[in-house]
Every structure is written in structure tokens, then in C-alpha cells.
Amino acid sequence: MNQKIHPLSRFEVSIRLPGDKSISHRFGMLTALAEGPSTIHNYSSGADCHSTLGAMRTLGAEISVEGTTVTVRGCGSAGLRPPTVPIDCGNSGTTMRLLAGILAGQPFECELFGDESLSRRPMDRVMNPLALMGGVLEARDGRYPPLTVRGCQLQGITYAPPMASAQVKSCVLLAGLFANGETVVEERIRTRDHTEVALREFGADISVIGKTIRVRGGNILQGRELMVPSDLSSAAFFLSAALLVPGSSLQIAGVGLNPTRTALLDFLVSMGANIRILNLSQVNGEMVGDLLVRYGPLRGGVIEKDLTALLIDEIPVLSVLGAASAEGLVVRDARELRVKETDRIATMASNLRALGAEVEEFEDGYAVKPLRQFRAGIFPSFGDHRIAMSMAIAALAADGVSEIEEAEAASVSFPEFYSTLDMLRA
Numbered sequence: 001m002n003q004k005i006h007p008l009s010r011f012e013v014s015i016r017l018p019g020d021k022s023i024s025h026r027f028g029m030l031t032a033l034a035e036g037p038s039t040i041h042n043y044s045s046g047a048d049c050h051s052t053l054g055a056m057r058t059l060g061a062e063i064s065v066e067g068t069t070v071t072v073r074g075c076g077s078a079g080l081r082p083p084t085v086p087i088d089c090g091n092s093g094t095t096m097r098l099l100a101g102i103l104a105g106q107p108f109e110c111e112l113f114g115d116e117s118l119s120r121r122p123m124d125r126v127m128n129p130l131a132l133m134g135g136v137l138e139a140r141d142g143r144y145p146p147l148t149v150r151g152c153q154l155q156g157i158t159y160a161p162p163m164a165s166a167q168v169k170s171c172v173l174l175a176g177l178f179a180n181g182e183t184v185v186e187e188r189i190r191t192r193d194h195t196e197v198a199l200r201e202f203g204a205d206i207s208v209i210g211k212t213i214r215v216r217g218g219n220i221l222q223g224r225e226l227m228v229p230s231d232l233s234s235a236a237f238f239l240s241a242a243l244l245v246p247g248s249s250l251q252i253a254g255v256g257l258n259p260t261r262t263a264l265l266d267f268l269v270s271m272g273a274n275i276r277i278l279n280l281s282q283v284n285g286e287m288v289g290d291l292l293v294r295y296g297p298l299r300g301g302v303i304e305k306d307l308t309a310l311l312i313d314e315i316p317v318l319s320v321l322g323a324a325s326a327e328g329l330v331v332r333d334a335r336e337l338r339v340k341e342t343d344r345i346a347t348m349a350s351n352l353r354a355l356g357a358e359v360e361e362f363e364d365g366y367a368v369k370p371l372r373q374f375r376a377g378i379f380p381s382f383g384d385h386r387i388a389m390s391m392a393i394a395a396l397a398a399d400g401v402s403e404i405e406e407a408e409a410a411s412v413s414f415p416e417f418y419s420t421l422d423m424l425r426a
């Protein structure tokens, strides 16, 4: 489906966004492993998080969905059932990588598969630590889905992931719930810590000191009432819209502001953005607040070293802002972008050039030169949700009507994206 995007003039609105994708995945998995009933409010409407619910249903959890409220009757940590069919993870790397950790410690075998994009994404990053724990996993060419997991009794390990990845860390910690003794993850760069926060919330024996996380096997998790804050990575698109369209201001209510995610706000402020946080509170261990952003001209910026890992999902839309800024944007140390839903260095470089920007591509990133006026065009999403949404935001500041090809890719994380965009025109 092609989606037409018209340029936008000054707006002043207040919006709400769907639940955080990362937190929804974790709540979906942990409620299924917990004893007794749970209710999750504001669960992400994205297809990825529904892949997680589908997987947990296949493993025996009773799950019902009404709008964004999800009710789960958990199986208990020893109660997952052997699935009778392979588990479909759709487009979702988080579903496959986190679930691999849970399944490695179950007394049964199962297969995880995904769509074409997921089938090209590396799984050896989770297979390696799970093998050290005694897990038995097989994959196509040793690293690509489908993934066969032969569950067995795992042993706790101490593991330092070679790449900054919350998915790898979370996979090992979740496997640790089913391992003998203690499992320790030592991170070099502190990645998003939603798994740690959620495990503590569910009553697991977990400790975090600096960048070292310890979890013990044999925990009993307790079902509970949960609230998912709105997704800061989805908010990034609308913050960017307000920073692209002169004179605009925007308020976004109830956004997740976990400190391992807010490098985005710090970076935008360093570019010159005017952002305020209001009504800060804590819900289920996660920080939540309202964001208020006002248009103002942006300087450029550099995303490199440890910062790159902290902004990894937002780099596509930040690159659009970089092209609109006074000095442009440089992204380095971002090889991980090449193994996302698409090779986001290549797909964004090509789309930024189509906007009229001059882009120098490196193996680990790119440099985007400032561009006075974005050129309208037909921009491919390459089937990648964050590319579709980033280019839709860019199109708001273009010199005519643009189209996004395969625009429906946005629904992987944000099915309401285009209707929310319409609210800026109201």
C-alpha cells in the first residue's frame, strides 16, 4: 500500500501514543510464566507484540485481548506446554531472541520461525551464550532462523555480550530463570533495562550493581496488574515532526522515560531542541511523564561510540532531523544498524539521497549534509517500519506531496501511526 503524505503547516496539539514495544514484549512473556492472573493495560497494538502473545498462547498461556487490554492466565514457571506447531515470530527479533532464552530451559523441543526479514537476521548472538549454559539450539547455516530449541537443564554462567544488545542480555537473563545457580550478565554499555525492571516487579531474585546483573534460577513469578507507558521510540517520530515544522508545539502524554532510553531526549536537546518533561511518576518500576516540545532551529550532531547503542532505534528519524539541521548529522559505530529489520544504513542513505541530501556512507554509519529544502518523492519503506515512519515524517517538510511505498510496514510497531499523523492536521 502506498500512503500519500502532504506537507504540514504549523500545528499545536496534544496526543497519546500506543504502549512501549519493549515493555509489552516482556510483560507478555513474564505474565505467561507467572502464577495466576495478570492484566496488562495499554499493551502495544503493534504486530510484533502480538507475535509474542501468539507464541505464549501456543505454549499454553490463556490470553484474551480487548483493545489494548490483555488478560493473561499464566502457566507458572514450570507449566509451559510443548507446542504442537512451530512458533511464528513474524517480523519480531525481540520475540525470537527472548523466547529462545525461555525455551532453552524447558523440558521439550520446539521450532521458532519468522518472516523473510527475520529469517535473514543473526541468531548466533543468542545461540552462543545459550550453548555455554548447556542449551541445544540449531539454526540454518548455524545462525539464521528457523531456530530449533531442544530444551534441557541449563547451568548458570557469567556472560559479557560482545555487542551492546538488550535482546541478548534479556535472552540470557530469561534463560537464567530456568538455570541451576546464578546467571550473571556483565554489560560493557548499559542497554535498555526493561527486563531487569520487569523481573523485579514480578518478584524475581535479581540484583543490578552498575553494569552487572545477577539472576537466580527457580524463581516463582507472581501475576499482577500492569500498565505499559507509551513508547518513547514512537514518540521520537512526533517529536521530530514538531522540530521540523516551524512554529509547532506538541504535548505527548504518559511516555515511558526509563533512563536507559532517554538519551534520545538529551541528544535532541544537544541539537538545540526545546523539550520539557512534566508530571513525572513511576509505574511498575518504569519512569513515566508527559513531553512538551516546541519548534526551534536545530544545530547538527554526532552520534558515535556508546551513544550509538542508546539511540539505535531512533537513528533513522534523527537522520531526517540531521538533514534539516544547520550542520548535518554524523553517525558512526552503528554496524548493528545493518542487521535490523533492513540494513538501515543502506535504506536510510538511499532515502535521504532521494530527499535531496548529500550522504557519505561508511561501513559503520553515514554523514548527512544539511539540506535547505526536502524534495517530495516516492520513498520505499523496504518493508521496515522505522524507515516507513521516518520518511513519512520527512515528507511533512517536503516541497510537495510524497508517497511512502509499503507504508503498512509501520503496523509492526505502530498501527495507528498514519491516523495519529492526521491528528497533527486537525
Ligand code: S3P
Pocket: 021, 022, 023, 025, 094, 164, 165, 166, 167, 168, 170, 192, 312, 313, 336
Ligand atoms: C530491543 C532491543 C534493541 C532494539 C529493539 C528492541 C528490546 O535491539 O533495537 O528494537 O526490546 O530488547 P538489540 O538488542 O538488537 O540492540
